[in-house]
Amino acid sequence: MPRFAANLSMMFTEHDFLDRFQAAADAGFEAVEYLFPYDFPAEVVAEKLTNAGLSQALFNMPAGDWSKGERGLAALPERRDEFREAVAKAVHYATIIGTPLLHMMSGLADPRDPAAAASYRYALSFAAEKTAEKGIGLVIEPINGRDMPGYFLNDFNSAVALIDEFGPRNVKLQYDIYHRQIIHGDVLTSLGQMMQVIAHIQIASVPLRHEPGTGELNDAMIFAEIDRLGYGGYVGCEYRPLGDTVAGLTWLNKT
Ligand SMILES: O=C(O)[C@@H](O)C(=O)CO
Ligand SMILES: [Mg+2]
Numbered sequence: 001m002p003r004f005a006a007n008l009s010m011m012f013t014e015h016d017f018l019d020r021f022q023a024a025a026d027a028g029f030e031a032v033e034y035l036f037p038y039d040f041p042a043e044v045v046a047e048k049l050t051n052a053g054l055s056q057a058l059f060n061m062p063a064g065d066w067s068k069g070e071r072g073l074a075a076l077p078e079r080r081d082e083f084r085e086a087v088a089k090a091v092h093y094a095t096i097i098g099t100p101l102l103h104m105m106s107g108l109a110d111p112r113d114p115a116a117a118a119s120y121r122y123a124l125s126f127a128a129e130k131t132a133e134k135g136i137g138l139v140i141e142p143i144n145g146r147d148m149p150g151y152f153l154n155d156f157n158s159a160v161a162l163i164d165e166f167g168p169r170n171v172k173l174q175y176d177i178y179h180r181q182i183i184h185g186d187v188l189t190s191l192g193q194m195m196q197v198i199a200h201i202q203i204a205s206v207p208l209r210h211e212p213g214t215g216e217l218n219d220a221m222i223f224a225e226i227d228r229l230g231y232g233g234y235v236g237c238e239y240r241p242l243g244d245t246v247a248g249l250t251w252l253n254k255t
Contacts, residue, residue: 002226004252005031005057005234007202011245018048025052027246033057033202033236036066038089042096049097057234058101058139058174058200061090061127071143072105074123075116075152079107083123087130094136101137101200102127103174106152116152124162124171132170139199141174144182156184156194163197172199176238181206181217188225195229204239211239213251 006012006024015023018040024032032054037045049056063086064070064079073083090102104127109116124140131138142159143151153159156175163171175198180187191198203222205215212219226235241248 002201002223002231002235003031003233004029005033005055005236007236007238008032008034009036010238010240014245018044021048021052021054023245025054027249028252029054031055031057031234033059033200033234033238035060036062037093037097038062042093045093046097056097056099057236058099058103059090059093059097060103060105062086063105064107070107071148071151072107074104074127075107075109075111075120077115077119080119080122084126087127091130091134091136094131095134099136101139101172101174102131103139103141103200106140108148108150109152110150111152111154111158120152121162124166128166128169128171136170137199138171139174140171141176141202142179142183143176144179146182147179154183156180156190160194160197173197174200174202176202176204177217177222178202178204178206178209178238187217187222191222191225192229195231198231198233200233200236201226201231202236202238204237209239210242211248211251212237213254214242219251 006029008020012020012023037059063072073079094102106120128138140159142153142156145154177187203212206217
C-alpha cells in the first residue's frame with residue numbers, strides 16, 4: 001500500500017492551520033503536504049511538524065497573490081524579480097522545515113505565447129539550480145483548466161517533455177491523479193509510462209475531489225499499480241472531505 005500524506009490545505013480544516021499537524025498525526029498520518037507555509041515563521045511550522053512526529057512531503061513556492069486569483073509567477077516575464085524572491089523564500093522555508101520537494105506553479109498564461117514559454121523555461125532552470133544547491137527536488141504539476149482556467153502548465157505530455165529537456169537535473173513531475181483524469185484519462189498506463197520522472201503523486205476522487213473511492217476511478221486498482229511500479233514517495237491526499245475529515249478516513253483503513 002502506498003504511504004499517504006495528509007494535505008493540510010484541504011483536510012483537517014476543522015482546525016486552525018497550525019493545529020492541523022497534530023490532528024493529522026492523531027489520525028494516523030506520518031507525513032503532510034500543503035500549499036503554503038508562508039503565513040507563519042518557518043521555525044513555528046517546523047516545530048509543529050516535529051512535535052507531531054511528522055515528515056514533510058512537499059509544499060509550494062510562493063505563487064503571487066492567491067486571494068486575487070494569481071496561481072504562480074514562473075510563466076510571467078514581467079514578474080521575474082518577484083519570482084526570484086519567491087524561490088529564495090521557498091528555499092529558506094524548505095531548509096528550516098525540511099521538505100524534500102518544492103512545487104513551482106506556472107501561473108496563468110497562454111502556453112502558446114512565446115514570451116510566457118521562454119519565461120517558464122528560464123524559471124525552471126533558475127529554480128532547479130537554487131533548489132539543487134540545497135539538495136531539494138523541484139516538481140511541476142499539470143493542472144486541469146476546469147479548476148484553474150488559463151493555467152499555463154495544463155498538459156502532462158508537455159510537462160514530461162520539459163522535464164526530459166532538463167535531463168538529469170532535479171526537475172520531476174508532480175502527478176496529480178485528479179488532474180490527470182480530467183485532462184487526459186488513461187491513469188494506469190500513463191503512471192507506468194511516466195514513473196521514471198514522477199517524484200510526487202496526489203489523489204482525490206473525480207469529478208468532485210472528495211475521498212478516494214467516491215468517484216469514477218477504481219482507486220484500489222490505482223494504489224495497487226503504484227505499488228507494483230515500485231513508487232517509493234508519498235501519495236498526497238489532496239481532497240476536500242465530504243464531511244468531517246476523520247470520519248471520512250474509512251477509505252484509508254480499508255486499503
Ligand atoms: O492540485 C493542486 O491544486 C495543487 O497540487 C496545487 O499545488 C495548486 O493548487
Ligand atoms: Mg495537486
